[in-house]
Amino acid sequence: MLEADLLLKLMQSRRDVRGNSFLDKRIEKEKLEMILKAGISAPSVGYSQPWKFIVIDNERVKNEIHENFAIENEKAKQIFEKSELYKNLKLEGIKEAPLNIAVLYEDSNEDILGMTSMSSMGEYSVVCAVENMWLMARSLNIGLGWVSILDEQKILKSIKAPKNHKLIAYLCLGYVDGFKDEPELKTLRWKEEKKLNECVEYIC
Numbered sequence: 001m002l003e004a005d006l007l008l009k010l011m012q013s014r015r016d017v018r019g020n021s022f023l024d025k026r027i028e029k030e031k032l033e034m035i036l037k038a039g040i041s042a043p044s045v046g047y048s049q050p051w052k053f054i055v056i057d058n059e060r061v062k063n064e065i066h067e068n069f070a071i072e073n074e075k076a077k078q079i080f081e082k083s084e085l086y087k088n089l090k091l092e093g094i095k096e097a098p099l100n101i102a103v104l105y106e107d108s109n110e111d112i113l114g115m116t117s118m119s120s121m122g123e124y125s126v127v128c129a130v131e132n133m134w135l136m137a138r139s140l141n142i143g144l145g146w147v148s149i150l151d152e153q154k155i156l157k158s159i160k161a162p163k164n165h166k167l168i169a170y171l172c173l174g175y176v177d178g179f180k181d182e183p184e185l186k187t188l189r190w191k192e193e194k195k196l197n198e199c200v201e202y203i204c
Contacts, residue, residue, distance in 0.1 A: 013179060014134055017143030019093030021176040026098055031140050035173070038136035039103070044125035046113030051126045051168075054159050056100040064158045065150070065170070066094045072149045085188060092147040097172035102155065103130055104165040126168040133171070143176035 036053055044050060056062060069092050080086040094100060105126045115121045130146070137144040152167045161167075186193055 010135055010139055014138045015143070015179050015183065017093065017145040017172070017176055017179075018090040018184070019096035019145075019172070020090050021143060021178070022093050022096040022098070022172070022174045023177055024098070025175040027142060027174060031142065032099070032173075034140065035133050035136045035142070038132040039129040042125065042129035042132045044128070045115055045121040048108065048112050048115075048122055048125065050106045050108065050122045051129050052104040052106055052165060054102040054104065054161070056102065056159065057098070059095075061158055062095055062100055065100065065155065066092075068150050068154050068158070069094060069147060072151055076149055085190065089188075091149060093145050093172040093174075094147060097143075097145070097174040099173045101133075101171040101173055102159050102161070102167060103133075103169040103171060104161060105168050106162075107164045107166065123166065123168060130169045130171070137173065138179075141175070141179075143172075143174055143179070145172040146170070147172060 032055070036055075039051065039053060040049065042051075056065075073091065077087060103126060105123045107122070112122060134144050134146075147170045150167075150170055155161075155167050155170060156165065180187070185191060
């Protein structure tokens, strides 16, 4: 069970990394390729492989994306206006991370096996790719943060994405000064951690 225990430990030590943790250190080409290969090794509905990865190493584009975040974050502050905690959270690392990766879903005009009843399965396949990338990055001691406080259409325009693509994830990637022992929002008590028995039901 050694390999299974190691895999579970890796999953449990995965963290969503923020900008105040990233180091000014380049990611080796071979390690970036390992992370991307992990992404394309994910399962996909009907073997559709509907993912596309845009690796961003351009300060102008990163600054444009950060401005997008700043606008959307101001809107979010209004929603969570009663929470002093939200105002102090660092929720991205767009400019601090050496690399950003936009993970896209490529919509198809063809009928896809497995999507005739549940049309969102293709997008869920891309989410599986993101999780693979996250775990591979963690195994290499490279931090990854997922930024979701963004205007999708503006992002697609900023990265000049094809019209038939949707943004699934915007990732910040880079070496970090360390990984927290537990998720930051758990430590700050934003939400209480659910126990296994709260999440599982059996039909016998």
